[in-house]
Amino acid sequence: MSSTRGATTDTTTLGDPERRRVVDHVRVMSLTWCGEDARLVTAAPSPAVAEQIRPFLPAREVMDYAGSRHTPGDYYSHTDDELLRYESWNECRWLRILDFDPHITYLVAQPLTIEGFDIEGTLTATPDIYAETRDGERLVIDPHVSELDMLDPKDAIRAARRARLVGATCEYLGWTYYPVETPPQPLAANTDFLADFARDIGYDPVRPTILQAAHRATTLSDLWKQLGMTLGNHPLVPSCTYHLLWTHELTFDRNERLSTQTIVRSTSDH
Known part of the structure; x- marks a missing residue:
């Protein structure tokens, strides 16, 4: 050239x-x-x-x-x-x-x-x-x-x-x-959903507890049950969990559709 x-x-x-x-x-x-x-x-x-x-x-x-x-x-x-x-x-x-x-x-x-x-x-x-x-x-x-x-x-x-x-x-x-053409599914659907939780709206009160509870792989459903025993019915738990998935502080299989049975795990020790 x-x-x-x-x-x-x-x-x-x-x-x-x-x-x-x-x-x-x-x-x-x-x-x-x-x-x-x-x-x-x-x-x-x-x-x-x-x-x-x-x-x-x-x-x-x-x-x-x-x-x-x-x-x-x-x-x-x-x-x-x-x-x-x-x-x-x-x-x-x-x-x-x-x-x-x-x-x-x-x-x-x-x-x-x-x-x-x-x-x-x-x-x-x-x-x-x-x-x-x-x-x-x-x-x-x-x-x-x-x-x-x-x-x-x-x-x-x-x-x-x-x-x-x-x-x-x-x-x-x-x-x-x-x-490229249309984004692949379910990656696009997962990203569309998690983007609504990308901004940190004050998750510090629950963030460390969620990350500690997810130090071993667990489903979202079991994670939230476990957190219910320590945090009670805290309103920030679900949205903070999704925020941590967006920020990759919690990992999951992005190529599987996100659900309560999705397995998540903390990416660092807490």
Whole structure:
């Protein structure tokens, strides 16, 4: 890939190969992102840009208007203590899952705009989510692949090429690109539920007792019965338990639907 003429990508297939086989190269020409000084920066892809780029604020505004087929809104990120603007409910659910993931340390929505072209002309793409992990990995998550099946063949091809444009950019920058569909169940349902208990509303009176009681693996039902003997019918016990599941101070199998029979255990000694 040239550092002066842009990044290229190989051909690929997205979706039904009979309908939407993408047989053309796409080329990345420029990247625009908002830095920590809240100014938009536009630059051609280069090794220097790959080192310096770190999205800080959205690169574009998500519009909310009558008749839109999207459902925009704002998600409060507990990872960054920031409001993140999303464009669709599917995107919001992925933000929650990433916010819940203990390995994620940084989140930005609409992180950068990519300009490029293919044989049919100009391509512009703004991926939905940028994330960083504790290990220093940089991720781009684009929850739009499932929409290809709702488009006519021509529009689906263009959407697939925009996805390839994002993929080529991430490959050049050394980031990992995840074009995703609907979040997997029951992880999404668990995350949606626990997000309501993410904020600490004053759990200190019961937190240590719950963690001590869960030093051995136990079901939620048995845990609450045990706590009933020490704390009585304390109104904060259930919500604090769910809060500790969100903060990962209590562990459980996130890929099994949360219920009173879910087995939980404290992650540290108390």
